[in-house]
Amino acid sequence: MKFTPVLLFAAVSLSLLAGCGRSPDPAASAGSAAAAGPVIALVPKTLNNPFFIDMQRGAEEAARAAGVTLVVQAAERETDVERQMQIIENLIQRKVSALILAPSGSREIVPVVLKANQADIPVLIVDTRLDAAALQASGGKTVTFIGSDNHEGGKIAGQFAVERLGGQGRVAVLEGIAGHETGDARVRGFREALRGHPGITIVASQPANWERDQGYTVFQNILQANPTVNALFAANDLMALGAVEAIAAAGKTGKVTVIGFDAQDEARAAVKAGKMAATIAQNPALMGRTAVERAVALLKGEPVPADIGVSIELVK
Amino acid sequence: MTLPRFLVANARQAGTVAVFLVLCLVLSVLTPHFLTTSNLLNVAQQTVINAVIAVGLTYVILSGGIDLSVGSVLALAGVVLALALQAGWPVPLAIGACLVVGAACGTVNGLLVAFGRLPPFIATLGLMSVARGGALLVTDGRPVSGFDASFRWLATGEVLGIPVPVWCMLAVYGVAHFVLKRTKFGRYVVAIGGNEEASLLSGVPVAACKVGIYALGGGLAAAASVLLTARLNSAQPIAGLSYELDAIAATVIGGTSLMGGQGSVFGTLVGALIMGVLRNGLNLLGVSSYVQQVVIGAVIIAAVLLDTVFKGSKR
Amino acid sequence: MRGIAKRYPGVVALDGVDLEVRRGEVHVLLGENGAGKSTLMKVLAGAVRRDAGEVRIDGEAVALGDPRAAQRAGVSIIYQEFNLVPHLSVADNLYLGREPRGAWPGLIDQKTMVRDASRQLAALGVSIDPQARVADLGVAEQQMVEVAKALSIDARILVMDEPTSALTEQEIERLFTVIRSLRARGVAVIYISHRMEELFQIGDRVTVMRDGRHVGTRVLADCTMDELVRLMVGRALTEQFPARTARQGEEALRVEGLCRRGVLHDISFSLRRGEVVGLAGLMGSGRTELARAIFGADPIDAGRIWLRGRAVTIRSPRQAIREGLGFLTEDRKRQGLVLCRDIEENTSLAHLDRFTRAGVLSPRRAAETAGRLTTELRVKTPGLGQRVVNLSGGNQQKVVLAKWLCREADVLIFDEPTRGIDVGAKAEIYQLIQRLAGEGRAILMISSELPEILGLSDRILVMHRGHLAGEFRGGEVTPEQLLHCALGSPPAP
Numbered sequence A: 001m002k003f004t005p006v007l008l009f010a011a012v013s014l015s016l017l018a019g020c021g022r023s024p025d026p027a028a029s030a031g032s033a034a035a036a037g038p039v040i041a042l043v044p045k046t047l048n049n050p051f052f053i054d055m056q057r058g059a060e061e062a063a064r065a066a067g068v069t070l071v072v073q074a075a076e077r078e079t080d081v082e083r084q085m086q087i088i089e090n091l092i093q094r095k096v097s098a099l100i101l102a103p104s105g106s107r108e109i110v111p112v113v114l115k116a117n118q119a120d121i122p123v124l125i126v127d128t129r130l131d132a133a134a135l136q137a138s139g140g141k142t143v144t145f146i147g148s149d150n151h152e153g154g155k156i157a158g159q160f161a162v163e164r165l166g167g168q169g170r171v172a173v174l175e176g177i178a179g180h181e182t183g184d185a186r187v188r189g190f191r192e193a194l195r196g197h198p199g200i201t202i203v204a205s206q207p208a209n210w211e212r213d214q215g216y217t218v219f220q221n222i223l224q225a226n227p228t229v230n231a232l233f234a235a236n237d238l239m240a241l242g243a244v245e246a247i248a249a250a251g252k253t254g255k256v257t258v259i260g261f262d263a264q265d266e267a268r269a270a271v272k273a274g275k276m277a278a279t280i281a282q283n284p285a286l287m288g289r290t291a292v293e294r295a296v297a298l299l300k301g302e303p304v305p306a307d308i309g310v311s312i313e314l315v316k
Numbered sequence B: 001m002t003l004p005r006f007l008v009a010n011a012r013q014a015g016t017v018a019v020f021l022v023l024c025l026v027l028s029v030l031t032p033h034f035l036t037t038s039n040l041l042n043v044a045q046q047t048v049i050n051a052v053i054a055v056g057l058t059y060v061i062l063s064g065g066i067d068l069s070v071g072s073v074l075a076l077a078g079v080v081l082a083l084a085l086q087a088g089w090p091v092p093l094a095i096g097a098c099l100v101v102g103a104a105c106g107t108v109n110g111l112l113v114a115f116g117r118l119p120p121f122i123a124t125l126g127l128m129s130v131a132r133g134g135a136l137l138v139t140d141g142r143p144v145s146g147f148d149a150s151f152r153w154l155a156t157g158e159v160l161g162i163p164v165p166v167w168c169m170l171a172v173y174g175v176a177h178f179v180l181k182r183t184k185f186g187r188y189v190v191a192i193g194g195n196e197e198a199s200l201l202s203g204v205p206v207a208a209c210k211v212g213i214y215a216l217g218g219g220l221a222a223a224a225s226v227l228l229t230a231r232l233n234s235a236q237p238i239a240g241l242s243y244e245l246d247a248i249a250a251t252v253i254g255g256t257s258l259m260g261g262q263g264s265v266f267g268t269l270v271g272a273l274i275m276g277v278l279r280n281g282l283n284l285l286g287v288s289s290y291v292q293q294v295v296i297g298a299v300i301i302a303a304v305l306l307d308t309v310f311k312g313s314k315r
Numbered sequence C: 001m002r003g004i005a006k007r008y009p010g011v012v013a014l015d016g017v018d019l020e021v022r023r024g025e026v027h028v029l030l031g032e033n034g035a036g037k038s039t040l041m042k043v044l045a046g047a048v049r050r051d052a053g054e055v056r057i058d059g060e061a062v063a064l065g066d067p068r069a070a071q072r073a074g075v076s077i078i079y080q081e082f083n084l085v086p087h088l089s090v091a092d093n094l095y096l097g098r099e100p101r102g103a104w105p106g107l108i109d110q111k112t113m114v115r116d117a118s119r120q121l122a123a124l125g126v127s128i129d130p131q132a133r134v135a136d137l138g139v140a141e142q143q144m145v146e147v148a149k150a151l152s153i154d155a156r157i158l159v160m161d162e163p164t165s166a167l168t169e170q171e172i173e174r175l176f177t178v179i180r181s182l183r184a185r186g187v188a189v190i191y192i193s194h195r196m197e198e199l200f201q202i203g204d205r206v207t208v209m210r211d212g213r214h215v216g217t218r219v220l221a222d223c224t225m226d227e228l229v230r231l232m233v234g235r236a237l238t239e240q241f242p243a244r245t246a247r248q249g250e251e252a253l254r255v256e257g258l259c260r261r262g263v264l265h266d267i268s269f270s271l272r273r274g275e276v277v278g279l280a281g282l283m284g285s286g287r288t289e290l291a292r293a294i295f296g297a298d299p300i301d302a303g304r305i306w307l308r309g310r311a312v313t314i315r316s317p318r319q320a321i322r323e324g325l326g327f328l329t330e331d332r333k334r335q336g337l338v339l340c341r342d343i344e345e346n347t348s349l350a351h352l353d354r355f356t357r358a359g360v361l362s363p364r365r366a367a368e369t370a371g372r373l374t375t376e377l378r379v380k381t382p383g384l385g386q387r388v389v390n391l392s393g394g395n396q397q398k399v400v401l402a403k404w405l406c407r408e409a410d411v412l413i414f415d416e417p418t419r420g421i422d423v424g425a426k427a428e429i430y431q432l433i434q435r436l437a438g439e440g441r442a443i444l445m446i447s448s449e450l451p452e453i454l455g456l457s458d459r460i461l462v463m464h465r466g467h468l469a470g471e472f473r474g475g476e477v478t479p480e481q482l483l484h485c486a487l488g489s490p491p492a493p
Helices: A004-021 A050-066 A081-093 A110-118 A132-138 A150-165 A181-194 A212-225 A237-249 A265-272 A284-299 B003-009 B011-030 B037-062 B070-086 B091-114 B120-139 B149-156 B164-182 B184-194 B196-201 B206-232 B243-253 B265-285 B289-314 C037-045 C067-072 C090-094 C110-123 C139-152 C169-184 C196-202 C225-233 C287-294 C317-322 C332-336 C343-355 C363-376 C393-407 C423-438 C450-456 C479-487
Strands: A039-043 A069-072 A098-101 A123-126 A144-147 A169-175 A200-207 A231-234 A257-259 A279-281 A307-309 A313-315 C002-008 C011-017 C026-031 C052-057 C060-062 C075-078 C157-161 C188-192 C205-210 C213-219 C251-260 C264-272 C276-281 C302-307 C310-312 C325-328 C411-415 C442-446 C459-464 C467-473
Touching: A039 A050, A039 A081, A039 A284, A050 A069, A050 A284, A081 A098, A081 A110, A081 B037, A081 B206, A081 B265, A098 A284, A110 A123, A110 A132, A123 A284, A144 A284, A150 A169, A150 A181, A150 A200, A150 A231, A150 A257, A150 A279, A150 A313, A169 A181, A169 A212, A169 A237, A181 A200, A200 A212, A212 A237, A231 A237, A237 A257, A237 A265, A265 A279, A265 A313, B011 B265, B011 B289, B037 B070, B037 B164, B037 B184, B037 B206, B037 B243, B037 B265, B070 B091, B070 B120, B070 B206, B070 B243, B091 B120, B091 B149, B091 B206, B149 B164, B149 B206, B164 B184, B164 B206, B164 B265, B184 B196, B184 B206, B184 C343, B196 B206, B196 C332, B243 B265, B243 B289, B265 B289, C011 C037, C011 C052, C026 C037, C026 C196, C026 C225, C037 C067, C037 C075, C037 C157, C037 C188, C067 C075, C075 C139, C090 C110, C090 C139, C110 C139, C139 C157, C139 C169, C169 C188, C169 C196, C196 C225, C205 C225, C213 C225, C225 C423, C251 C287, C251 C442, C264 C287, C264 C442, C264 C467, C276 C287, C276 C423, C276 C450, C276 C479, C287 C325, C287 C411, C287 C442, C317 C325, C325 C393, C332 C393, C343 C363, C343 C393, C363 C393, C393 C423, C423 C442, C423 C450, C442 C450, C450 C479, C459 C479, C467 C479
Parallel strands: A039 A069, A039 A098, A098 A123, A123 A144, A144 A307, A169 A200, A169 A231, A231 A257, C011 C213, C026 C188, C026 C205, C075 C157, C157 C188, C276 C442, C276 C459, C325 C411, C411 C442
Antiparallel strands: A279 A313, C002 C011, C002 C052, C052 C060, C205 C213, C251 C264, C251 C302, C302 C310, C459 C467
């Protein structure tokens, strides 16, 4: 009698897992048939963010074109480095042929890059650079970095702001999670562009941790403290879109110049509708596509440049 | 006590163990990568952090409480450790400071619960935010990275072919099991969880025990932060978000009753292993991240449901 | 009910029991603890599923799959532990789960509910405010609420499990009046009680159970108490109260001027070694509160306590225990036992020091002691690893006793030591109290059962509204005198 539930559980978990194993996901089909050609793994920071979903889409297209198998796995939280590390460790166990990684932590993820090196799995970094010093200290190696220059993107956003404000204005900044190279670089670039324009002051610069709801509340608070703010730079679109709602709620739509980053579909639509002034297009799909193409080339023994820029453009 | 007899004596744990074994069996059928020495060590290593936090939660939950602050305490203790190391403190001293910070946070929880008469949920919810804020404050929100190899040995070292963190986890479990089964404190923990009033009237120092229990929970969260910091070679103030939920899940899967009074340390280890194996297996199978979350949630529910069915059949 | 059987792992709780109850009769169900009465009633209530047998109500076979089905079939049970929600009002409790619908679905028609509730209560002849919070009511009033609740669902069969265990004589009388009127209305009442005198007052027929079997059914008017006791225990019971043999020694406990605002007023008394002092009084007279105050469970405002001639300040139960006090609480489930843990853990809880060396517990030694004590107290259990929740009431009480015997306390306070316990176990506990006194311990025994107080005590203290209202020597006082003292009225000349 007491083993009945256990057997039941066994049956359920078997069918569940077997179901997963058979899922139409092209990635999964390689799960048990390891011999079917090279398997390339893509580990974005998360799959809750449209940016990385676009990256996945680009990567999938390239994989299909090249006839290789692509596995995409990500942590639930963009900030959960430990989980990303586990995923990579597990992929190393699976003996993937190449690893494309968007690091959740520029320094924290270095130890697992080392592990991939030891397992002779080439590592291609996308979107966010590894901390050069940490990588060098550990002796780890990566094949290439594929991404856009966030610093440059921030600068473009800053120049646009100066132009739009006509050299006079009170600006707020929504930062990403503190200590993230991506966000820091964008904000640095933005500030740089504003330098030399004494008519423009940054009245508030607060982290909203990449998230839409925090973008809303943080900017709402900024508006309370500085009702005269007339421009906002958010280090990603999610925070910018949150802020747009806060502006609407305050009845100030159109009075604040909102500049985002990433050029997600929704942000592009907001720009068209006039709710946002501009966003910076990073083209994550191109990043994903390029990364897979380069990985395939690498596996064929072709040389790959150490730094591959992906173009940035202003969408306004 | 032989293993079969041990299992019979702990029928509830036998159920959890059976679930675990079935899961392993299923995974080894589905993927050739699962049942390899390196992967099993890999799973063990990945389970360590959750498992160590879950021991502390097992004590707290056994006593009829709950601790939501462990994830934040882990972050705070971790950054303290990292800052101490970077300030040039010797490794044992820095680890000591980290554990003290964790235990101190737990002590605050315990004092609030035992003497402030706050519901544990509220007290630890408050401290969850306080500790997180503290961690962000002392680091200015930035990760603290880069440590000596001597410290990183805690994550990278091996003894007898088994990684050091796994040894640490086994040691923690050994001690925790012993304390629960063979010391007054352990007895008091389950007695308080089973019936606080009766325990008080039997002369159990309930308040002091509660403070001890929460201090232990905080201390173990700090111990987990040592291992996590060594593993990532960095301490992040935003580390450990929602780790308390993973640890609660491991504890409950392991058969500890959320009402308190019933459960075991051994069960929690198996619970943590089930979660670790599941995540590992789903990664190996290449299951999509979205489906993984569904499956993990379903397994948590199924395991606890199984427990209810199991107990129901005995009634 | 015919051939009802229920098996638990290792125990046959019911072994083909038959029970036939007629309309308009009070049918008493009698048996020692663990005889299977409660299980049988749980089957009737749909709370426990039977393994075999059938139940017919008004000639119709009923399934009784769950409590709701039983309710629909007209069965209502009042358990020993009340099923009331303490923080809701009386009316809310009466109509819990079937509130009259208000203007909108999901809303409650409060007015109708309160009106119906007060009508129900009035029909019982009790004056309880339907809007009062249940937690604020006395035990007897809560009992009445339970009865009203049972009747409000048109119960045709009403089961009452130990309804009088917490009531005073007057309240019992009122309850009996209510029961008689129910009988007149054609309700079949199944009445479970251990108080033999009551059965003859209220019961029509009696069914005796022993060890999960039906032993016999008798018409109460035609049988004697001795006969019933013989049926219950399967053996003739010797003298219920053992002879007092203990020799009194020096003073063990002295209390002077003990006060707790609003609860205890200037209480002074002493207790000698080898002495059994009974503490009588009505519910709410402050007996339990006195015990708790001495034991350090509640703070005191004034007063001093001496133990073995030494003045002590007791701030916590832990300290009281160190000073050699032991306290058997009246509510063993809530205050006495850790129900979800096993016998060994419960018996050793108050005295783990005894089984630890260098901080390490020796489960073997704890088990040895627990084993010795449970054998000595004749606890019926398959083993020490048995969780206490699975034991019958009498056996649970013995486990609580074992806890304090394990501790070897000098001064023992027993609060209602025989509540809800069958005759056989009662006699054992009486003998034990005598034996403990014989070993030179001082015993303060709180009891609501006058025969118990009269039969066991060397001295009797009576409390009335927080005051010590009288002191008598055992054997020199009549029950009437005690009762008058407890009621605060001067004895009739």
